[in-house]
Amino acid sequence: MTSFDLNTARQDYFSLFGLPRSQRLDVAHLEALYRDIQAKVHPDKHAHLSDSEKRLAMQWATHVNEAYQTLRDPLRRARYLLELAGHDVALEKNTAMPPQFLIEQMELREAVAEAKEAQDLDRLDELHRRIRKEIAGEYARLEAALDGGRYDEAAGLVRELMFREKLFQEIDDALAALEA
Amino acid sequence: MALLQISEPGQSAAPHEHRLAVGIDLGTTNSLVATVRSGMAVVLNDELGRPLLPSIVRYAADGKIEVGYEAQAHQASDPKNTIVSVKRFMGRGLKDIAHVEALPYDFVEGEGMVKLRTAQGVKSPVEVSAEILRVLRERAEASLGGQLTGAVITVPAYFDDAQRQATKDAARLAGLNVLRLLNEPTAAAIAYGLDNAAEGIYAVYDLGGGTFDISILKLSKGVFQVLATGGDSALGGDDFDHRVFCWIIEQAKLSPLSHEDARLLLMRAREAKEFLTLNSEAPITARLSTGEFVDLKLTSEIFTEITRTLVQKTLGPTRKVLRDAGLSPAEVKGVVMVGGATRMPQIQKAVEEFFGQEPLNNLDPDKVVALGAATQANLLAGNRAAGDDWLLLDVIPLSLGIETMGGLVEKIIPRNSTIPIARAQDFTTFKDGQTAMALHVVQGERELVSDCRSLARFELRGIPPMVAGAARIRVTFQVDADGLLSVTAREQTTGREARIEVKPSYGLTDDEIAAMLKDGYTHAAEDAYRRALREAQVEAQRLVEAVLSALKEDAHLLTTLERAHIEACLAKLQAVMLGDDRRAIDEAMDALSKATVEFAARRMNQSVARALAGKKVDEL
Numbered sequence: 001m002t003s004f005d006l007n008t009a010r011q012d013y014f015s016l017f018g019l020p021r022s023q024r025l026d027v028a029h030l031e032a033l034y035r036d037i038q039a040k041v042h043p044d045k046h047a048h049l050s051d052s053e054k055r056l057a058m059q060w061a062t063h064v065n066e067a068y069q070t071l072r073d074p075l076r077r078a079r080y081l082l083e084l085a086g087h088d089v090a091l092e093k094n095t096a097m098p099p100q101f102l103i104e105q106m107e108l109r110e111a112v113a114e115a116k117e118a119q120d121l122d123r124l125d126e127l128h129r130r131i132r133k134e135i136a137g138e139y140a141r142l143e144a145a146l147d148g149g150r151y152d153e154a155a156g157l158v159r160e161l162m163f164r165e166k167l168f169q170e171i172d173d174a175l176a177a178l179e180a
Numbered sequence: 181m182a183l184l185q186i187s188e189p190g191q192s193a194a195p196h197e198h199r200l201a202v203g204i205d206l207g208t209t210n211s212l213v214a215t216v217r218s219g220m221a222v223v224l225n226d227e228l229g230r231p232l233l234p235s236i237v238r239y240a241a242d243g244k245i246e247v248g249y250e251a252q253a254h255q256a257s258d259p260k261n262t263i264v265s266v267k268r269f270m271g272r273g274l275k276d277i278a279h280v281e282a283l284p285y286d287f288v289e290g291e292g293m294v295k296l297r298t299a300q301g302v303k304s305p306v307e308v309s310a311e312i313l314r315v316l317r318e319r320a321e322a323s324l325g326g327q328l329t330g331a332v333i334t335v336p337a338y339f340d341d342a343q344r345q346a347t348k349d350a351a352r353l354a355g356l357n358v359l360r361l362l363n364e365p366t367a368a369a370i371a372y373g374l375d376n377a378a379e380g381i382y383a384v385y386d387l388g389g390g391t392f393d394i395s396i397l398k399l400s401k402g403v404f405q406v407l408a409t410g411g412d413s414a415l416g417g418d419d420f421d422h423r424v425f426c427w428i429i430e431q432a433k434l435s436p437l438s439h440e441d442a443r444l445l446l447m448r449a450r451e452a453k454e455f456l457t458l459n460s461e462a463p464i465t466a467r468l469s470t471g472e473f474v475d476l477k478l479t480s481e482i483f484t485e486i487t488r489t490l491v492q493k494t495l496g497p498t499r500k501v502l503r504d505a506g507l508s509p510a511e512v513k514g515v516v517m518v519g520g521a522t523r524m525p526q527i528q529k530a531v532e533e534f535f536g537q538e539p540l541n542n543l544d545p546d547k548v549v550a551l552g553a554a555t556q557a558n559l560l561a562g563n564r565a566a567g568d569d570w571l572l573l574d575v576i577p578l579s580l581g582i583e584t585m586g587g588l589v590e591k592i593i594p595r596n597s598t599i600p601i602a603r604a605q606d607f608t609t610f611k612d613g614q615t616a617m618a619l620h621v622v623q624g625e626r627e628l629v630s631d632c633r634s635l636a637r638f639e640l641r642g643i644p645p646m647v648a649g650a651a652r653i654r655v656t657f658q659v660d661a662d663g664l665l666s667v668t669a670r671e672q673t674t675g676r677e678a679r680i681e682v683k684p685s686y687g688l689t690d691d692e693i694a695a696m697l698k699d700g701y702t703h704a705a706e707d708a709y710r711r712a713l714r715e716a717q718v719e720a721q722r723l724v725e726a727v728l729s730a731l732k733e734d735a736h737l738l739t740t741l742e743r744a745h746i747e748a749c750l751a752k753l754q755a756v757m758l759g760d761d762r763r764a765i766d767e768a769m770d771a772l773s774k775a776t777v778e779f780a781a782r783r784m785n786q787s788v789a790r791a792l793a794g795k796k797v798d799e800l
Contacts, residue, residue, distance in 0.1 A: 035571065047359050
């Protein structure tokens with residue numbers, strides 16, 4: 001399939017939307033651009049056309065979705081920026097985390113496990129909110145680091161955020177399991 | 181070159197040419213077909229003026245197939261051959277089906293999907309559903325006076341890949357060109373949103389006969405974006421009937437029932453449930469074949485009490501979708517109620533309490549899905565008028581993944597991802613010299629393969645022998661706009677490619693469908709060849725129109741030579757498309773499609789560039 005183009009969607013996700021490579025990003029603006037493009041390329045707009053056009057529409061819409069999802073999510077955006085900057089995040093290998101962070105995470109994990117055990121919905125909800133807030137603060141630091149070109153610091157924050165997001169997800173799953 | 185008129189991209193170049201397109205709500209209990217007529221979505225009634233078609237099919241011993249009210253009349257006298265709520269069996273194995281013991285059918289464990297033994301042989305749920313769809317197609321063709329260009333078929337948002345594939349197969353078997361599978365709550369949101377010019381965050385609470393969906397959508401400036409969807413594909417009004425049925429047996433102290441009596445009491449249970457929508461108590465009377473007489477009174481209080489856990493079961497997924505969307509109930513601007521089962525007062529009350537607002541009931545909950553589907557079908561068929569345009573961004577309801585070591589699932593596409601979507605993941609070999617790899621595709625949220633739905637197993641062969649861990653097998657998942665998955669696997673390191681397209685095991689192969697269609701037409705005495713020819717002609721006509729309209733809009737994107745080539749292919753197709761040589765039509769269509777690939781790509785580039793620039797860009 002050779003036809004997918006616009007210089008293969010302008011090479012990277014930022015230039016696809018005509019945006020600067022930056023962690024700071026107006027998500028509402030991105031969403032508006034995304035919708036404008038999707039309104040042109042989405043398979044629903046080509047359902048009455050030839051098979052080659054339908055296939056092309058699916059390729060385009062798939063690419064635009066991936067680009068949007070990557071840029072919209074601050075963690076994925078950060079990892080993508082690090083990748084573009086040629087900075088190896090080495091996410092799997094380099095796991096040396098600050099001890100203080102690890103202790104804090106362990107405590108949180110215990111709190112979650114206890115609340116899960118006690119089937120304490122309210123407590124889980126509270127932890128959910130608390131971690132959400134912490135995550136938000138962390139993203140502000142990440143933005144400053146990335147846009148200031150401090151890639152090592154940014155990579156460290158990305159790793160921490162991956163921990164936090166994972167825990168957040170676990171609470172989410174625990175809540176879902178209790179509510180089921 | 182003379183100045184050409186340019187219409188909006190995607191808009192029909194010949195507005196007078198209205199393509200016949202319908203929306204079909206293939207429901208657990210009832211099905212409907214709707215279309216857009218003079219700009220208005222309307223449900224098409226049967227010859228007696230009835231909008232609903234009960235989703236019931238009877239395979240009578242005399243060889244007759246009855247569908248709808250006719251079949252319904254026999255459900256208590258011939259329960260084994262009268263299939264109700266077949267939607268519950270779509271894409272399902274025997275172990276997935278609730279209350280099997282209470283069902284009168286003679287089940288046959290099929291490969292992946294359960295089948296039913298009837299007086300007319302073993303039938304798959306796909307074939308049974310196709311009978312319902314066929315009646316609706318015939319109703320639409322008679323009513324609209326022509327062959328349909330295509331149909332949008334609705335499915336519960338929470339349907340997994342197996343259930344979607346089964347639905348699409350049923351539609352093909354019924355001779356329908358499926359323009360799109362559309363999620364039921366999304367269809368309802370279109371109908372509601374367009375009618376009310378709604379903007380903001382909306383929830384659609386859809387409790388049908390056998391399925392429950394809850395979707396959260398963001399509606400703004402003509403875009404319907406699904407943020408999250410969830411539900412239970414085995415929870416619906418039927419379960420409320422079943423609770424009442426159990427209550428009757430318990431109250432009347434009945435001994436084990438015959439299938440006929442069981443069906444009779446289930447009918448009485450349903451009537452009582454419906455009666456309680458507007459009344460505070462319902463009488464239940466029935467004379468059984470044993471001579472026993474049932475005479476009970478069901479009050480609203482008791483009904484609410486015995487169904488409390490069912491109502492609660494809908495609130496779990498409701499909380500979950502809000503969490504997935506990162507929203508609180510207070511941020512939801514309106515809750516659209518869909519499905520006949522939402523008429524139950526206890527449902528209304530529970531939803532009102534949960535969201536802290538009165539739910540929206542201003543659309544007919546039985547018809548709203550079909551009306552929304554018809555509106556979308558009209559758009560997809562290319563009938564849209566200027567300004568009458570919107571975009572629908574839907575999601576996949578359940579995560580897709582692959583089995584890894586130890587029976588664990590590696591998720592490749594997470595739930596609530598906007599479709600279409602593609603994701604790739606690299607895998608490697610476990611042993612030295614390994615030349616084949618077994619891949620197992622699953623769907624679901626759980627960590628263990630055994631807790632997820634198995635979608636397909638396939639083997640990738642021809643991997644060049646290497647040391648363990650050296651091969652790079654890239655597995656790509658692609659989910660299309662219908663929410664259907666295809667998987668390809670490719671060995672990367674040596675540049676040698678082994679590719680496999682996977683079709684889920686429960687799906688029917690094209691050959692099977694062709695064989696079934698042929699059988700069907702032999703019975704119906706309709707000439708399969710003529711129908712296929714007519715379909716090719718319609719398809720060819722569509723392609724010619726599309727290319728003509730593209731040339732009219734964007735001929736400037738082609739060199740003189742390229743244009744001449746396309747026009748030559750076009751002329752060739754036009755020359756053969758009215759004849760009766762189907763192969764010639766197919767070949768000419770193929771040639772024209774190939775000739776326009778590059779043109780299509782340039783057109784797409786142009787429209788993306790324009791969308792971004794917000795103004796016209798002449799050259800790229």
